Amino acid sequence: MLRRNPYTFIGIVALGFAIIAVSFSVRLDIPMRDPEGFLGPAYVRLPLLAMLFFAAGIIPQAIGRYGFKRVVWGVREVIRTDWTWARFGYIAAGLLAFYTSYVSYRNLKGYLPELRPPTWDLELERFDHWLFFGNYPSDLLHSVMGTGIVAQIIAVIYVSYLMLIPITLGAYLVLNRDISIGAWYATALSLNWILGTISYYILPTVGPAFAFPTRFEVIDGTPASELQRSLFRAGRDVIENEQSSSIYGIAGFASLHVSVVFTACLFFTMTKIHPLLRTIAWVYFAGTVLATVYFGWHYVSDDLAGLLIGVISVYVGAWATGNTKRQKARAAAGHPDVEVPDVRPHPEAEQQKAQTTAGEDDSDTVVSTA
Incomplete structure (x- = not known):
């Protein structure tokens, strides 16, 4: 059966997505680029996070069992x-x-000016205006919340997503022995990039702050507004300079900030992590939604579409990795839809560890899924 391995589905989908990105790159004669962050390229950041969590998982155990x-x-x-x-x-x-x-998502997003220039901003802006009874939601938030300290707080929430989501992925992959749970989360997050890219091409927009910048001039000096300026400069450089090494990074519909954070919160709730962590995650999600509208990153319809992408990603991820209720019931009856390999050490190693740590709890699972 196709889904015997919990990574088969997302492996095939991610490979197909990469082939599409490379095909577009060849067609447009634009080289594929690796997006960089504050810790360097993604191929450096992700293994580094994995190694850090690996160390966090084994060093305390080693100290507890054998001493400093x-x-x-x-x-x-x-x-x-x-x-x-x-x-x-x-x-x-x-x-x-x-x-x-x-x-692949970042590069396909970068091809938007060539393939799908923004054409739907005015319609989505009018929808927001109608939805809020003749008001723009960002103007209402500026009036109610002000443009001072609150702006700084939700700006930090907005930009911190770029760091926190990979951290949570590393935690689930490394610190949890249930391979299917880590596969579920990795699949759900990966689907966000894929479905989000599709939404960019279906309804191309740039978002209120880029389509109607004068309405957001009252907000300045925050990490979010600085990021907007940086994206605007990079976007203009890409459009005006064929030899630009920048990646175009402006797209409105749907909001992947909302979809990815909602995916994380829904996943945390379904896997029953500690209630305090769940509460923090949902508060963070609320701040993210506010920030998308407050700073003009997105229209309300962008955020609603982001919620839909999050729901689809979590539930498809559960199905693809054998984590639906029906699949778990079938697995308990001896008929698994997805076979999760036994990654436990050789029995002799287990026996030796039991003798060494007699009386101790040897579980290294930090992320609870009970």
Whole structure:
């Protein structure tokens, strides 16, 4: 059966998405580029995050079992008894699917000026105006919330998403022994990039702050407004300079900030992580939604479409990795739709670890899925 491996579905989809991106690149004679962040290219950031979480998972265990004086030897023992090459392989598969989808998304987004110039901003702006009874939602938020300290707070929330989402992915892939749960999250996040790109091409827009910039001149000096200026300069450089090395990064419909953060919150709720962490995640989501409208990144319809993408991504991800209720019931009855490989160490290693840590709880699962 096609979905015997929890990464088969997203692996095939991500590969197909990458082929489309490369085809567009060849057709337009625009080289594929790797988007860079504050820690460098994505192919550096993601493995670095994985290694950091790997260290966070094994070093405390090694200290707890063998003490500070034997920590180096203890780390080797924890790796030997708790980790297998299969487990490393599935972590790599999750990171690769996410990375491939993200890089393809960023490049396909960059081709929008050539293939689908923005044409729907006025219609979506009018819809917002009608929806709020003759008012623009961003103007209402500026009036109610002001343009001072609140702007700074929600700006930090908005831009921090670029760092927090990869961190949560690394946590689920590395710190959780249930391979299907990490695969579910990696699949759901990757689908956001794919479905979001499709939405950009269906309804091309740039968003209120770029289509109607004078309405947002009252907001300045925040990380979000600085990011907008940076994107505007890069976008203009791409359009005016054929030799530009920048990636065009402006698109409105749908809001992937909303879709990705909503995906994370819905996934956290369905996997039942600690209630406090769930509450923090939903508060963060509320701040993200506010920021998208407040700073003019998106229209309200963009955010609604983002919610839909998030729901689709989570539920398709659950199906693709064997995590629906029906699939779990079938698996319990001995008829799994997706076979999750046993990544536990060899029985002899387990026996030795049990003897070494008699009486201790040997679970290294930090992210609860109970």
